[in-house]
Amino acid sequence: MQTAQPNSLRLLQWMMVASLALPLALFAFASAVSWVSIQQTADREIERTLDVAHEHALKVFETIDRTLSEIAEIIRGIPDAGIASREEALHRRLKQLVDSLPQVKSAWVFDAKGHALANSLVVPAPDIDFSDRDYFKAHVDRDIGTYIGEALRPRPPYQGAAFFGVSRRRSNEDGSFGGVIQASVLPEYFENFYARIGREPGSFFAFGLTDGVVLARFPASDSDIRLDRNGPIGRKIAVDPKAGLITVTSPTDGIERRLGYQRLAEYPIYVSAGLETSAIRSRWLSTMSQHLIFGAPATALLFVLLASALRRTRRLYFEAAKRLEAEEALKHGQRLEALGQLTGGVAHDFNNLLTVIRASVDLLQRPDLPEPKRLRYIEAISDTVTRAARLTSQLLAFARRQTLKPELFDVGHNVRMLGEMIGTLIGSRIEIVIAAPDAPCFINADAGQFETAVINMAVNARDAMDGHGRLTVTVRTVDALPKAAGPSHHPHARNPLGYVAVSVADTGIGIPKDQFERIFEPFFTTKQVGQGTGLGLSQVFGFAKQSGGEVDVASEIGKGSTFTLYLPHAAGASRSQQVPEEDAPPIDGHGMTVLVVEDNPEIGKFAADALAGLGYTARLVGNATHALEELAVDADGFDVVFSDVVMPGMTGLELAQEIRRYHPDLPVVLTSGYSHVLSEHGSTGYELLQKPYSIEQLARVLNRLGRWRRERRAATAAAG
Template sequence: GKPVAIDDPMDGDIWRSSIYPVFDADGKIGKLLIFVQNVTAEMLASAEIEEFRVKMTYALDRSHVSVWSYDIDDDILLRTVEHDRMFGYDSLVPDWKIERFFSHIHPDDLSMVMGLFESTIANESDFNQEIRIRKVDGEVRWINLVGTFRFAKPGQSRQIVGISLDVTEKKLAALEVEKLHEQLQQLQKMELLGQLAGGIAHDFNNSLTAIIGNIELALAKIDPSHPAAKNLSDAHRSAMHSANMTSQLLGFARKQMRIPKKHSLNREMESLIPMLKPLISEAIECVWLPGDQVPEIFIDPAQLDQILTNLCINARDAIEESGKGTITISTGAARVEKEDCANGHPCQSPGDYAVLRVNDTGSGIDSAVRPHIFEPFFTTKPTGKGSGLGLSTVYGIVKQNNGFVDCQTMPGKGSTFTIFLPKYRKEALDAMLNAAMQSLKPKKKTVLLVEDEPTILNILKLALEERGFRVIDALDAESALLFAETRKEKIDLLATDIVLPGMNGIELSKQLHVRFPELQSLFMSGFAFENFGSNGKTVKPVNFISKPFTIPEFMSMVGQVIEPK
């Protein structure tokens, strides 16, 4: 008594016979109505649709793309099994409500995701957003969430349909590239700051050399009991303090004069740590943990002292903000491979390193402050409590010695500064500066003095003449060459600034040496001699004095150079 449909293949086509019963007055089937139609195209289309559906299901399953549809009015979420797998479930979870979806969103992203859905519903719009989710086991993953509002037909519920794709690996790779880019930008910034700091320090050193020299000349000419003597002594002390500041700036700029030597890092730390105890509060415990098989290093011991002192003072100040605490100083060894450098290791050159760590249990460093801690004059301490040169000095010294510095910190938990210094290799470091001091034996010898700062030139000329030297003075290299050509007496010593207008002091020394083979040269500069690169190839061994210097220091150096060894 019910209609039926029968499909029959015939001559390559499919014919459908639809049979409908016709009932008579007694309710019995009196007739049959039969409709026959060719449904080949319809059946082929249906088969293609089904085949496409199977293929799409297979492709979505293999591509790990989740497809979902959220019924806004009935709060029903229809989705593929991959959707639930993405959240850590093995199969489809019965009765999945939107609350379950929100419960898996990372807490830091939850308000943003809820806002996306609210905005999409209110504005009937689309969204495309990368968000973090927490799987059932707690693992955090990144997914790309794409959704669009589907317009409701009369009598139908409103819907948001979309897809979700796990993009964790892609996201982490992008974050790593971004991190490396930020590190590169920071290195470039620090390099520019170093150049600026070096230039400022060089100019200050010239001024300080003149100030210190004039004060010393004045002190030499007045009685120690004179009322002005104390004022001059105070001014001299302040000038020397300023000279120390410029020395720290040059340390940051990697242009500080240094006399490196081979050292055992453990032995140096053992001798330095007791001297640091007076700088650290009694409420702070200082722990020393020497490592095993720590490589020897090649560094100026004064610079090693600066590194440890600045790091410990920084640690002390961080702990004093939070009360009692511990400073732990430890050493170790590290071997860095090329792969480590490529994967973001603090050391960007492979090799063997001695490692120095200074850890504190202090206040830690805020994430907004962290990128600036190695910048000169940057400090979070109250006015008068710090110069902002401590960590920048550490950074500069470590870089000057081909090392690397790393900082790991967490606000409220403390900080760890790690210094990587290259392992000592004798073959690369055979040449060492001769630091032996010799007493000055006054003799009537001639000094060609070249300095482009008139004040410094006059001070040094007066100091030399008072000690019995004949002095030929010049403000530039060209004048010095002219004097040397026109005067007949032998020149025993060339004392010259390196940075001069026109020809520099190094080139002047080379040209004068052609005429005076026995000529000794003493170079002066606010920069370390090694910073003048390939231009620094002189015939004689390098004799160098770093500005600012005192008159006794200058005369002592003159004595070392001009007297026969």
């Protein structure tokens, strides 16, 4: 309590500081974000408006260009005297063209001395010298195409608004200067258009020549304006002469503006549009004032609530920390209990197996033991070793470290064959019903692991029924995995051929809700310590996942449970059942040489001695490096290499890959009781013999591969 008091006071002090600092920081951040957003919005508005002004100007000058082209076509090949003689007709034609173009004030045809031959205003044309006008002088020396001049005032006796000339050269047949065709364009036409589209406060438009002469602008100005190309605005435009966005202060009115400019593609004209920066700031201030008016009270209330919540949250965190400590202690105890159950179960099962082996060995040592009993004890040792191997296989399958040996087989046939074995395991008081379709249902999986999984599900069902009831095994095909597959569900890519579902249903007590989510958990079992390992359903789970399948569980208290194993359906054809290798006679190995690679001296010596007893010549080395040295000396002296997988330094799989690289015709047989490399990547095409193996199994594999190599070498020699 004494410690909590200063903490509470310190919290109150920080809350008082935060109640001022945090709102100010948030408002400053919001202001910065809003300012950037409003500037970006203004830039987009300027760009859109500039596109409109640019498109308008481009169409205007293209129209004027076409008009000048049409006038040039009208007078093509007509000498000055002919034009003068047709002045009245040309006047009507020019007036008709000008009347259709609101941006054009008048159109003129001048001779080489600057006198008007025809125009759209009056007939006859006044005897005035226009040779001093810029739109005339620009064409005297050479043909420069379309020329756009500065703003001019009408020359007496003409009156009216200011204009600028757009002109082209008239050339004689010999190419010499023959005069000018000119159209007088009204700047006020552009200003009126800009006034219509520039309705936002602070809007600005202008267009002018590339030399800095401003021809028209909005808001309009009475004075002629020329921008200095070497001034601040000219230097900024020179950085990107085609188009851009700049912030400038006008030298004429001193107003700062955000301007966008763009040059007309084929003309010495810049079009610009912009907004006064004061108008942009006004938008920002208006937005922020609304945030301030409506946000300040809400922010104040929010911070009061947050301050109160912070105080209560600290208390909750403290209580939550205590709960987490208690939960971790409970989970640690559960893990220790589960580990104890696993250890006890495995120790119980292995002690039973070792008892059988020890007793059989003791009995075999009696000198007067009859032959039938000796054979029976040897068979007991062999069966017990097989059961021990099955137990370690369950451990590996649970850990998903079992190296599977997929093969194509009919699920329905295998389940029917398992029926008698299941009946022996579960007892005569339980009725067994097996429903399998007549049509084959092929899968590509490890047949031994599949049978173990079915047996484990059956044994689990037997325990749930307490020795009496009905057990139903059903085989069927389905199109897809269930949407939710209980505790074991994980998403899979859908198999195009569908799935084969093997369901084991019982009439037992069902699974309680508090245990349903844990049935596939590591080490979980409801049996007493020493009565089981709890690996049965874990093996089913591991096998399903490693085979690309799934396990689904449905249960109802008092009505039983149904475990369904889903495995990918495979295309295949029925095959005749072959005689198991275990039932075939031993194979004599005389004449064959085997390189045995084993880091365990006892296992290596056992394998070498056993092979020697069957007639093989065995060469034993302790690691992969020595094996490669032996092969480098005389690879042809060996018919096959037999190597363990898990070895220090280079593994057996890496050794096999090296042999394949340098001696591709030398077969390699791998053996392992456990290897995470094989469980993840498989044996990559090499023959694999699982530990523990019988000497007969080893001899058959070595004899088959050695004979294959000899036949291949004989065929190669005959072909050579």
